[in-house]
Amino acid sequence: MSASAVGVGRLLSWERFAVGFRTAFAAGIGRWDSSAHFARYGDNYAEHAWRSEFWSMVAISERASAYLRLPWALNYKQVGNLGDGAGGGLGDIQAGLRYEAVEIGEFQWFPAIALTLGVSFPSGRATDQAQAHADALGTSVTGRGAWAINAGVSLEKTKIPWFVRVDLGIGVPLPRDTVSGQTLRFGPQLQTALTVGREVLPRVVVSVYGRLQWESAILVAGVAIDNSSRADSGVGAACSWRFDSHWTAQLAIDSSLAFDGLGDNQPAQLTSTIGLRYGYF
Amino acid sequence: MSNRISMIALLTLIAALACTACGSDESEINSGAFEITAALESSPAAVGRNTLMVTLKDSAGAPVEGATLVVDPQMLMHGHGSTEQVVVSEMSAGVYKCTPLTFQMPGMWQVTIDAKKGELTGRKVFSFEVK
Numbered sequence: 001m002s003a004s005a006v007g008v009g010r011l012l013s014w015e016r017f018a019v020g021f022r023t024a025f026a027a028g029i030g031r032w033d034s035s036a037h038f039a040r041y042g043d044n045y046a047e048h049a050w051r052s053e054f055w056s057m058v059a060i061s062e063r064a065s066a067y068l069r070l071p072w073a074l075n076y077k078q079v080g081n082l083g084d085g086a087g088g089g090l091g092d093i094q095a096g097l098r099y100e101a102v103e104i105g106e107f108q109w110f111p112a113i114a115l116t117l118g119v120s121f122p123s124g125r126a127t128d129q130a131q132a133h134a135d136a137l138g139t140s141v142t143g144r145g146a147w148a149i150n151a152g153v154s155l156e157k158t159k160i161p162w163f164v165r166v167d168l169g170i171g172v173p174l175p176r177d178t179v180s181g182q183t184l185r186f187g188p189q190l191q192t193a194l195t196v197g198r199e200v201l202p203r204v205v206v207s208v209y210g211r212l213q214w215e216s217a218i219l220v221a222g223v224a225i226d227n228s229s230r231a232d233s234g235v236g237a238a239c240s241w242r243f244d245s246h247w248t249a250q251l252a253i254d255s256s257l258a259f260d261g262l263g264d265n266q267p268a269q270l271t272s273t274i275g276l277r278y279g280y281f
Numbered sequence: 282m283s284n285r286i287s288m289i290a291l292l293t294l295i296a297a298l299a300c301t302a303c304g305s306d307e308s309e310i311n312s313g314a315f316e317i318t319a320a321l322e323s324s325p326a327a328v329g330r331n332t333l334m335v336t337l338k339d340s341a342g343a344p345v346e347g348a349t350l351v352v353d354p355q356m357l358m359h360g361h362g363s364t365e366q367v368v369v370s371e372m373s374a375g376v377y378k379c380t381p382l383t384f385q386m387p388g389m390w391q392v393t394i395d396a397k398k399g400e401l402t403g404r405k406v407f408s409f410e411v412k
Binding site for chain 1: 357
């Protein structure tokens with residue numbers, strides 16, 4: 001039982017593969033500065049994004065599966081006297097493996113445990129690459145320009161009709177050279193989320209979650225940049241409806257906790273997501 | 282049990298999050314053979330295109346003409362620079378106009394000015410919050 005608002009979730013035990021499409025509109029509402037003070041965007045600045053992705057997941061053994069995520073984004077920005085505009089493109093492609101170390105229901109009192117290991121490809125355009133494309137607004141920025149290794153663990157305990165899931169993840173971006181020739185390395189990123197859900201109707205699962213993300217300081221030429229660590233927190237709700245034995249509709253809403261001290265050096269957004277999933281068995 | 286551990290981890294992260302606050306006021310660092318002063322044509326700095334006026338003097342206080350200036354705006358805390366190249370033109374003796382100084386997003390930006398004339402060099406770095 002699951003209503004996943006992040007990631008691609010997992011295959012049901014009888015599925016051979018699953019594919020899906022999701023699209024999300026993220027409205028920028030403000031940002032935390034490097035003192036963790038939150039400020040709403042003023043009239044002179046707006047930042048919204050329409051992000052979509054195709055994803056697929058295929059079973060490679062009884063417990064292991066592989067996934068691929070193909071994201072792209074359309075960004076809209078209004079920046080003071082630069083005016084406004086939209087742009088976008090392919091984002092950072094992600095691929096990885098998921099291993100169900102303990103499956104749901106395998107042990108009565110023990111939670112299901114899933115391990116993931118993935119890689120993020122720098123297929124999107126990074127901010128420093130926007131200048132070379134005469135994109136003053138930066139709307140063509142869809143990625144971070146760096147390879148990253150991601151690992152995670154997901155613990156899920158089910159007691160029908162309820163479930164509780166804890167997701168913990170770490171992302172380690174690799175160093176990269178910027179357009180100006182400097183070596184830049186984003187700091188390792190920690191993510192955690194706590195989700196509580198319930199099957200409210202047959203095949204309809206609703207969940208709520210809280211999430212935290214923290215990223216350590218950026219290194220430029222091996223030197224840590226002061227105040228460059230980031231943090232973000234948010235809450236959300238998701239609903240999934242398996243309206244057919246193969247098809248599931250997904251709906252989610254996510255909001256940053258846009259208050260002083262609950263984020264750092266990071267934009268805050270309100271994001272609405274709809275998705276459709278097909279599972280083959 | 283796992284829920285309890287998860288809650289402890291969550292609270293620890295919240296505590297860590299609350300301790301991340303550390304501010305950065307406007308600051309300037311001047312070094313080298315020149316006295317470099319700079320001011321935005323329109324203050325305070327705003328998102329979008331800005332113009333920076335730079336005055337270059339030597340150690341005796343005389344204007345420095347014909348120097349080469351490189352102006353590099355960086356949003357270091359996000360790991361990127363500006364989306365536009367700054368063009369420098371000398372307006373009068375020792376006075377240089379640097380535009381567009383583009384800040385494509387709000388936040389703390391650092392602007393580095395490197396000046397060079399012959400064998401002499403100088404650098405000025407300042408940072409400020411763009412709103």
